[in-house]
Amino acid sequence: MASSPKYLTGDKAAINEFLDKFDVFLFDCDGVLWSGDHLFEGTVETLELLRSRGKQVVFVTNNSTKSRADYKKKLESMGIPATVDEVFGSSYSAAIYISRIIKPQPPRNKVFVLGEAGVEAELESENISYIGGTDPSLRRDITPEDFKAIASGEALDPAVGYVLAGLDFHVNYLKLSIAFQYLRRGAKFLATNVDSTLPNAGSLFIGAGGISAPLIRAMGGEEPIAFGKPNQSMMDAIEGKFRFDRSRACMVGDRLDTDIKFGIEGRLGGTLCVLTGVSKREDWEAENPAAVPAAYVDTLGDLRVAA
Ligand SMILES: O=C(O)[C@H](O)[C@H](O)COP(=O)(O)O
Numbered sequence: 001m002a003s004s005p006k007y008l009t010g011d012k013a014a015i016n017e018f019l020d021k022f023d024v025f026l027f028d029c030d031g032v033l034w035s036g037d038h039l040f041e042g043t044v045e046t047l048e049l050l051r052s053r054g055k056q057v058v059f060v061t062n063n064s065t066k067s068r069a070d071y072k073k074k075l076e077s078m079g080i081p082a083t084v085d086e087v088f089g090s091s092y093s094a095a096i097y098i099s100r101i102i103k104p105q106p107p108r109n110k111v112f113v114l115g116e117a118g119v120e121a122e123l124e125s126e127n128i129s130y131i132g133g134t135d136p137s138l139r140r141d142i143t144p145e146d147f148k149a150i151a152s153g154e155a156l157d158p159a160v161g162y163v164l165a166g167l168d169f170h171v172n173y174l175k176l177s178i179a180f181q182y183l184r185r186g187a188k189f190l191a192t193n194v195d196s197t198l199p200n201a202g203s204l205f206i207g208a209g210g211i212s213a214p215l216i217r218a219m220g221g222e223e224p225i226a227f228g229k230p231n232q233s234m235m236d237a238i239e240g241k242f243r244f245d246r247s248r249a250c251m252v253g254d255r256l257d258t259d260i261k262f263g264i265e266g267r268l269g270g271t272l273c274v275l276t277g278v279s280k281r282e283d284w285e286a287e288n289p290a291a292v293p294a295a296y297v298d299t300l301g302d303l304r305v306a307a
């Protein structure tokens with residue numbers, strides 16, 4: 001039974017003791033740094049404080065709508081210096097897994113994307129060919145002709161061997177129907193991540209899991225392989241890049257079943273839950289919680305008092 005998490009907010013000594021245990025901080029983004037375009041107060045100062053103490057900061061997000069380069073721009077636009085190498089997104093995790101582990105071979109080496117530009121950019125960065133995604137010709141209602149063309153295969157690309165589902169703000173029945181047809185014809189079912197909800201504008205919205213859910217239902221319950229947190233292939237990739245001692249690393253997140261579970265299953269030295277996003281105290285105090293953090297704060301900015 002996991003010991004109950006330590007509450008750090010307002011306790012300068014406890015915060016310093018906690019921070020001194022780690023050299024590397026893996027930071028979740030949505031619900032920790034910001035909620036959509038709203039940057040939480042104290043985020044910039046907290047990251048500056050950690051970096052001024054020589055801590056390595058890595059941004060680890062399941063949000064596949066943006067590429068690492070897009071996140072570098074977003075972070076900088078909010079006053080947070082960052083390099084592309086310091087960003088790990090689920091779209092990048094999916095792209096490197098497909099290109100370096102799956103290694104798609106002709107004749108069925110293409111990916112049908114349900115997702116935004118971030119997925120496309122990361123697939124391109126790994127030279128993986130894809131269709132679908134932000135293709136404007138698919139942003140429309142399905143027609144009787146579409147049903148026939150999809151059923152006959154006329155509307156399908158025979159080179160598609162994979163369906164990759166991520167957070168898609170333009171999902172519709174036409175795209176889901178095409179994806180379903182590819183799966184019925186043997187394409188492998190992949191997902192960048194399957195988070196049930198997305199924190200934005202201080203509230204919760206349908207997450208990436210809500211995009212693959214109709215396909216899971218239609219496929220009789222077949223689940224996709226998902227590459228984002230808590231999948232450990234992402235942790236292995238991050239460790240491979242930063243070569244850190246896991247016992248000196250801490251995962252900071254707002255979600256028990258992705259971030260905190262990721263840190264615990266990754267055998268990191270610590271996990272810190274921030275209560276500005278999805279999970280609340282009641283969630284880890286409930287029966288059989290998805291994961292229990294080592295410590296928690298009300299907001300990330302609470303760590304500033306350490307200075
Ligand atoms: O639906 C989603 O994709 C997630 O809610 C979103 O990606 C979470 O991003 P993160 O908190 O991992 O930065």
Ligand SMILES: [Mg+2]
Binds near residue numbers: 028029031032254277
């Ligand atoms: Mg989050």
